Amino acid sequence: xxxxxxxxxxxxxxxxxxxxxxxxxxxxxxxxxxxxxxxxxxxxxxxxxxxxxxxxxxxxxxxxxxxxxxxxxxxxxxxxxx
Numbered sequence: 001x002x003x004x005x006x007x008x009x010x011x012x013x014x015x016x017x018x019x020x021x022x023x024x025x026x027x028x029x030x031x032x033x034x035x036x037x038x039x040x041x042x043x044x045x046x047x048x049x050x051x052x053x054x055x056x057x058x059x060x061x062x063x064x065x066x067x068x069x070x071x072x073x074x075x076x077x078x079x080x081x082x
Contacts, residue, residue, distance in 0.1 A: 056081040 019036070026034050026043060033042050049055045062068060063075045 052081050 004051070023043060024035070024036050026032070031043075033040050035041070059079050061079060063079065069075045
């Protein structure tokens with residue numbers, strides 16, 4: 001079987017890395033907007049978990065979703081965050 005090589009894959013990864021660097025720099029400087037290809041983009045506030053307990057509650061809530069359990073039967077197995 002012949003595999004087709006995705007010649008644009010590295011370009012996509014390079015673009016992702018560039019945008020991530022722009023966002024990181026904006027965050028370091030306290031900026032909420034950046035210019036991307038002539039358009040002004042307002043960055044969302046990055047959400048972070050406050051504690052391991054908050055991560056545990058989030059994981060429990062996601063694993064309790066009906067559609068998650070329907071798609072991944074192992075979602076019924078409890079996960080302990082540590």
